[in-house]
Amino acid sequence: MKNIISLLFVSVFIFSCSDKKDGKNPLPKIEELSSQDSLLKNQLPDTITGENHSMIMDMILGKPKYQIKSIGILVYDGVNDLDFMGPRYVFGQSGVRPKLIALKPGTFKTVMGVEIVPDVVYDSIDHLDILVIPGGFKGTIETSYDEKLLAWIRMIDKTTIYTSSVCTGGWILGATGLLKGKKASTNWYREEEFLKKYGALPGDERYTKDGKYWTSAGVTAGMDMAIAIINENWGEKYAQGVMLDMEYDPAPPIQGGTPDNTGWLVKWMMKSMYDAGVNPLIDSLEQFKKINK
Amino acid sequence: MKNIISLLFVSVFIFSCSDKKDGKNPLPKIEELSSQDSLLKNQLPDTITGENHSMIMDMILGKPKYQIKSIGILVYDGVNDLDFMGPRYVFGQSGVRPKLIALKPGTFKTVMGVEIVPDVVYDSIDHLDILVIPGGFKGTIETSYDEKLLAWIRMIDKTTIYTSSVCTGGWILGATGLLKGKKASTNWYREEEFLKKYGALPGDERYTKDGKYWTSAGVTAGMDMAIAIINENWGEKYAQGVMLDMEYDPAPPIQGGTPDNTGWLVKWMMKSMYDAGVNPLIDSLEQFKKINK
Numbered sequence: 001m002k003n004i005i006s007l008l009f010v011s012v013f014i015f016s017c018s019d020k021k022d023g024k025n026p027l028p029k030i031e032e033l034s035s036q037d038s039l040l041k042n043q044l045p046d047t048i049t050g051e052n053h054s055m056i057m058d059m060i061l062g063k064p065k066y067q068i069k070s071i072g073i074l075v076y077d078g079v080n081d082l083d084f085m086g087p088r089y090v091f092g093q094s095g096v097r098p099k100l101i102a103l104k105p106g107t108f109k110t111v112m113g114v115e116i117v118p119d120v121v122y123d124s125i126d127h128l129d130i131l132v133i134p135g136g137f138k139g140t141i142e143t144s145y146d147e148k149l150l151a152w153i154r155m156i157d158k159t160t161i162y163t164s165s166v167c168t169g170g171w172i173l174g175a176t177g178l179l180k181g182k183k184a185s186t187n188w189y190r191e192e193e194f195l196k197k198y199g200a201l202p203g204d205e206r207y208t209k210d211g212k213y214w215t216s217a218g219v220t221a222g223m224d225m226a227i228a229i230i231n232e233n234w235g236e237k238y239a240q241g242v243m244l245d246m247e248y249d250p251a252p253p254i255q256g257g258t259p260d261n262t263g264w265l266v267k268w269m270m271k272s273m274y275d276a277g278v279n280p281l282i283d284s285l286e287q288f289k290k291i292n293k
Numbered sequence: 294m295k296n297i298i299s300l301l302f303v304s305v306f307i308f309s310c311s312d313k314k315d316g317k318n319p320l321p322k323i324e325e326l327s328s329q330d331s332l333l334k335n336q337l338p339d340t341i342t343g344e345n346h347s348m349i350m351d352m353i354l355g356k357p358k359y360q361i362k363s364i365g366i367l368v369y370d371g372v373n374d375l376d377f378m379g380p381r382y383v384f385g386q387s388g389v390r391p392k393l394i395a396l397k398p399g400t401f402k403t404v405m406g407v408e409i410v411p412d413v414v415y416d417s418i419d420h421l422d423i424l425v426i427p428g429g430f431k432g433t434i435e436t437s438y439d440e441k442l443l444a445w446i447r448m449i450d451k452t453t454i455y456t457s458s459v460c461t462g463g464w465i466l467g468a469t470g471l472l473k474g475k476k477a478s479t480n481w482y483r484e485e486e487f488l489k490k491y492g493a494l495p496g497d498e499r500y501t502k503d504g505k506y507w508t509s510a511g512v513t514a515g516m517d518m519a520i521a522i523i524n525e526n527w528g529e530k531y532a533q534g535v536m537l538d539m540e541y542d543p544a545p546p547i548q549g550g551t552p553d554n555t556g557w558l559v560k561w562m563m564k565s566m567y568d569a570g571v572n573p574l575i576d577s578l579e580q581f582k583k584i585n586k
Contacts (some may be wrong), residue, residue, distance in 0.1 A: 037558050059559050081385075082539065085378045085407070092374075092405035100407070107410060112385035113529060114378070114393070167540070188540055203323035206544040218517075240559045246375065247460070247481055247511025247548030250543035251499040253521035256533040257542030265330050265353050266533045277333040290344035292571025 002158040061241070064234045065257050066252070071130040074153075075118055078139015082109040082219050083166040087132045090226035093242045094234065098132075101125055103149060111136045122152055127159040130229070134222065135168030135187060137274075138281055144175040156176065162229055164214040166222030173212045173215065174198025182210040187218035187258050189274050220257075223248070296396065337374045354534070359454050364391040364423040367446075367465070368411055371432015374403040375512050380425045383519035386535045391425075394418060396442060406431045415445055420452040423522070425505045427515065428461030428502065430567075431574055432532060437468040438578045445563050447471065455522055457507040459515030467491025475503040480511035481552050513550075516541070 037253055043059065072090050073084050084100070091098045102118035109115050112284035133153070143149060153176045157163050165173040170186035171177055171194055180199035185191075195202055207216040207225035227248070231239035243249075255261050258260040262270075299393050336352060338357055343534035364384050366377050377393070384391045395401055402408050426446070436442065446469045450456050456468040464487055465481035473492035478484075478501040488495055500509040500518035509518035520541070524532035536542075555563075 023333060040558065057562070060385075060562055081378055081382045085374055088407060089374045089405055097406060112382055113390060114381060115410035151476070153575065188537070206542070218538075220539050220541045220543060226545050231546050233465060235558050236547055238557060239547055240555050241563055243545065243547070243549035244481070244552070244555045244559065244563055245511075246513050247550055248513045248545055249499070249554065250513060250545065251517050251518060252536065252541055252543065253524050254529055254532055254536070256536035257540055259537070262533050262537045263330060263530060266331065266530050266537065269350070270534055270537055271354055 003188055009205070015113045020097040022037070025047070040176050048248060057293060061238045063267075064238075066098055066129070066233055068094060068129045068161065068233065070128050071132070072101045072125060072128040072156075072167075073132040074099050074134065075100045075108050075116070076103045076106050076136075076143050077099055078111050078136045078142070079108065079134050080136040080140075080167060080219055081112045081114055083134030083136065083222050084132070086220065086223035087134070087164075087166060089246070090223060090230060090242060091130065091132070093245060094230065096129075098130075099125070103143070103146070111139065122149065123158065128156050129160060130162045130225075131160050131164065132222075133169040133173050135218075136165055137168070137172065138277060140168045140171055141278065141281050141285065144172045145289065148231040150176045160212065162212055162214060162233075164216070164225065164229070166225065167215045167218045168194075170215050171198075173213075179213065179215070183208050184210065185217045185221070186215060186287055189218075189271065190278075195252040304505065305537070317563045333508055339567055344581075345467075348414030354531045355528045357531075359422070361387060361389055361454065362524065363421045364389050364425070364532070365394045365418060365419050365421040365449075366391050366425040367427065367462075368393045368401050368417070369429075369432055369436050370397045370401050371404050371429045371435070372401065372427050373429040373460060373512055374405045376429065376515050377425070378515035378517040379513065380427070380457075380459060382539070383516060383535060384423065386538060391423075392418070395438070396436070399545065402522060404432065411579070415442065418449065421449050422453060423455045424449055424453050424457065425457040425515075425519075426462040426466050428464065428511075429457055431570055432460070433464055434571065434574050434578065437465045438582065443469045453505065455507060455526075457509070457518065457522070459509045459518065461487075463487070463493075463508050464491075466506075467493060472506065472508070475506055476501050477506070477508040478510045481509060482564065483571075484509055513575045517528075525551060 002042060021263055022059065027034050041063065042058065042130040070093065073088055075084055082277065086159055088098050088100065099119040100116070101122045103122060105121055107115045131153070153173070157178055163173070165186070168183055170179070173182070175198065184195060184200040185205055186194055190225070192202060200276050206221050207214060207228060214225055214229060224245040227239055230242055235287045259267050297342050333352065358447050362388065366381055368377055370578045381393065392412040393409070394413055396415060398414055400408045400410050411552055426484060446466070450469070450471055456466070456471065457481070460480045463472070465479055467477070467487065468491065475493055476496040477488060477493040478496040478498055479487055486494060496503075496508065499514050502523060507518055507522060509515045520535060523535055539550070
């Protein structure tokens with residue numbers, strides 16, 4: 001609701017115009033409200049003005065569980081477009097501007113080839129309240145072998161209120177050792193094998209919460225997880241505001257989206273193709289690791 | 294599946310290694326398949342190789358209804374991050390690289406403040422098979438008054454197989470006059486009023502198809518619409534491949550995402566805040582239009 005909050009400040013001088021034009025903007029009649037909202041409504045003034053809007057927002061939305069002051073989302077060449085843009089959008093409504101944290105200066109390219117300007121390079125960041133580690137494909141595997149970055153993630157994790165990963169971002173978070181013994185979710189592709197590799201326990205959920213660690217299944221599950229964190233920290237009304245802004249009432253046109261809901265041949269084709277990219281890359285990186293031990 | 298297809302080319306030399314390592318990658322046993330897939334399986338070779346992979350993909354996925362050679366997504370300062378990145382990701386798997394088409398040279402900033410490098414400026418494009426017009430907030434309203442751009446959209450529309458809009462992108466498409474008398478969907482916010490303004494009929498759907506015109510509800514509905522177009526043009530197996538890649542089996546953590554599913558106070562708060570931004574902007578743009586007639 002970041003843009004909404006800024007709008008509210010704009011409204012300081014705007015409401016006078018819109019008042020003239022549309023008349024007052026009254027609160028709903030008591031009979032239009034749930035009993036809980038009715039109680040709240042009785043404590044609210046009749047109209048939003050420049051003076052009372054933040055008070056009204058606080059009264060409607062309530063206060064967050066933790067005061068979040070910094071949100072960082074890791075980005076790198078080959079990051080999955082929606083793995084980071086989903087949470088970037090959801091957390092962008094928290095009132096804190098999430099930073100896109102890159103591995104190196106300059107733009108980065110998503111797995112789909114979109115070129116984006118990051119906000120900052122990771123080694124200049126030493127604290128985050130929320131860390132999000134998105135996934136991807138080959139670039140994610142390479143990143144999961146970057147020991148300097150893994151050390152930075154461990155350091156940042158000591159400062160976080162929430163540490164999270166999306167999709168195969170769990171392969172990076174897992175490589176830090178932080179998922180050892182924790183329940184976690186990750187992309188459907190060879191899920192069990194990768195969780196085992198990092199000593200994590202299968203969460204078998206769209207997103208899994210284990211203490212401050214939140215991990216999601218593939219790509220679009222990152223949006224569900226981010227909204228769930230908004231719901232947990234900022235409350236249900238805040239999450240409802242974000243979901244209404246996103247008109248997030250999803251309706252996939254056909255059945256699919258999980259291995260169980262997908263035809264065998266398509267599932268087989270997808271796994272074969274992922275294997276073709278993943279296997280030789282992991283082989284060569286493990287080889288390099290051995291040589292440099 | 295663009296990245297998957299590229300993976301397949303990589304696989305030309307890779308499968309030999311992974312064959313050694315994992316043994317052959319056999320097709321499923323007949324009893325694991327649906328009757329329809331069984332028939333198909335009987336015509337397929339037993340393993341994917343560098344030589345037969347594109348044939349196998351064609352046999353599994355089938356041929357598209359129309360050969361799509363160009364996809365363009367309009368972008369501008371203030372475009373909603375997910376309105377364009379959702380379809381950009383989905384259509385990025387079609388085998389055609391969607392172009393982000395900007396209003397002017399240089400980077401653009403999303404409504405959430407992400408800085409992105411577009412592929413091309415619109416006046417250098419004179420043909421598209423698929424045009425996507427994403428929405429946003431204030432930037433979208435301003436764009437819907439850009440007569441030079443509206444003329445370009447009308448010109449491009451003469452060349453398209455699919456013309457589509459996401460969210461308030463319908464306000465831009467509507468401003469071209471192309472939605473007159475057509476059923477359409479747009480963002481929930483003052484939906485009826487804006488459809489009426491552009492002479493469109495309420496589709497009352499998550500996304501609405503009227504001939505070659507596809508229009509979606511707010512933000513995340515653009516993903517459902519893009520997958521539905523993949524399903525329509527590339528077929529159900531292709532759409533299932535895309536949905537599995539996205540692990541698109543959405544599970545919102547709480548009820549919400551539509552005005553009807555949202556508490557009255559939150560709904561009232563959101564609309565009041567949108568009004569505060571929209572009303573004075575439209576007033577001044579209409580004023581300017583009158584003066585310059």
